[in-house]
Amino acid sequence: MQITYQFRLYPTPEQVEKMNRTLELLRRLYNAAKEQREIAYKQFGQAVFYSMQQSELPVLKTEFPSYKEIHSQVIQDCLRRLDDAFLRFFRREAGYPRFKSRDKYLSFTYPQHGTIKKTFAEEGYIYLSKIGHVKMNAHRNFDRAKVTQINVKRYADKWMTNIQVKVEETETVSRPEKVVGIDLGLSSFATLSNETIINTPRYLRKAEKRLKRYQRRHSRKQKASSNREKSRQKVAKAYQQVARQRRDFLHKQSSLIVRDHDLIAVEQLKIKNMLRNRRLAKSIFDAGWSQFITYLSYKAKRQGKRFVKVPAHGTSQICLCGADVPKTLSVRIHECLTCGIIQDRDLVSAKVILQRAMSLIA
Ligand SMILES: [Zn+2]
Structure with missing residues (x-):
């Protein structure tokens, strides 16, 4: 079981600049990688997978050296997010992945917690590779040896970190x-x-959105028309589906x-x-x-x-x-x-x- 601790970060102006730059570079990569998949599919009927995109990262870094400023696992995580978005779409759990605007790409993740010694070496700080030692208000104790993932997120005027810690199932049950x-x-x-x-x-x-859309359309249909009856059935069916899924x-x-x-x-x-x-x-x-x-x-x-x-x-x-x-x-x-x-x-x-x-x- 994973527990997430959220702490506030107090980056220096220079670190803020680096983190914002990281977000922007990742956002562009995300969008470019999405486009690459689409072009490959439309023009050559070819599917592009995560592993293929990941293997191209060294080339990317040569062509766009600014990506060397980002920890390689953070970059991989960006591609994995895109992959997840497509997988959810294929499994019909989500809509088609969208391009990310600046206000939609707000966090980056270190998926594998590196050397613990370094990450929490300095009291009151967290070490983020390529960003530096960032001041952190860790108001709660957690087992540093069991950290599995570190995420950094930008809010309107604050930076927070979400630290994922692995906890044994038995530990939580016997608490x-x-x-x-x-x-x-x-x-x-x-x-x-x-x-x-x-x-x-x-x-x-x-499903809820779909239901709302049907309801809106339905209310515009003319009374006592055959279209209205069809649309009524559609609404009823969608409603049943939502109710069941929600239950x-x-x-x-x-x-x-x-x-x-x-x-x-x-x-x-x-x-x-x-x-x-x-x-x-x-x-x-x-x-x-x-x-x-x-x-x-x-x-x-x-x-x-x-x-x-x-x-x-x-x-x-x-x-x-x-x-x-x-x-x-x-x-x-x-x-x-x-x-x-x-x-x-x-x-x-x-x-x-x-x-x-x-x-x-x-
Ligand atoms: Zn208080």
């Missing part, structure tokens, strides 16, 4: 306190206080959470959240959340585990230390001036929810 808080959100389906993020699967988001997803996720924990805490559904949700297919998402809570609740009950609902008031505006940390929706990072923690806002909410639950049952 003395198997408690978890769950924040249901929009940017991801759910964030758990143990730093797990559950995303809505792509195939489901796709499967919710069942799977809720089962896993209940299996791994003795106490599960959620917040009472917030009207506020639902209003935020206007842009999305509202009924679908609302139903998703309350359905999820229902599943969690009865599965916990069946397995003799505790399920706690806490009042939702202010869970996204308060810190674990109790200080108020007001933030608008667009602020994704929780930064507390009182205790100094800096973390993803949904993660902090999940922890606040757990904290409230613990104080409720204490």
Whole structure:
């Protein structure tokens, strides 16, 4: 099992420049590699695979020496992302891969954690190959020997790192306190206080979009026309499909959470959240959340585990230390001036929810 720790980075201006340059070079490579696949296919009917593109990297570096400024595994990871995008498309889990604009290519990854000694040699710093020793606020302890992957991500005005650490399955199961808080959100389906993020699967988001499109078209069809009847059936069928896929997803996720924990805490559904949700297919998402809570609740009950609902008031505006940390929706990072923690806002909410639950049952 992999756990991801997210820490804030404090790069120097020079490092920021290097990281931005890395992102831009990778973005261009991604787009070029996508184009290469398309041209090969259209003109010669040939499929280009990851291994072929990867083997061309030395040539790329000779022709475009600026790519020598990037760690080779980071470059490989870029091609692998493209490969994944195509594979998901072929498996019908995602749409056709798109060219990446500047605001869509925001992170780079060191897929294999290199020499540990070097990466965390300096206290308070992380060593990123070709970038340098970057100041890092590691507010939590983690097993440095078990780091498997390091990702660097640019947010509007901050840089964060996601450090993936391998944890034995038995370690998590036998942890003395198997408690978890769950924040249901929009940017991801759910964030758990143990730093797990559950995303809505792509195939489901796709199906939901399709359904919305059908509904929109349907509402424009003339009353009592044969076209309208056909379109009604189409909508109904798409709806059934979405409902089934969503149920499967919710069942799977809720089962896993209940299996791994003795106490599960959620917040009472917030009207506020639902209003935020206007842009999305509202009924679908609302139903998703309350359905999820229902599943969690009865599965916990069946397995003799505790399920706690806490009042939702202010869970996204308060810190674990109790200080108020007001933030608008667009602020994704929780930064507390009182205790100094800096973390993803949904993660902090999940922890606040757990904290409230613990104080409720204490
Ligand atoms: Zn605080």
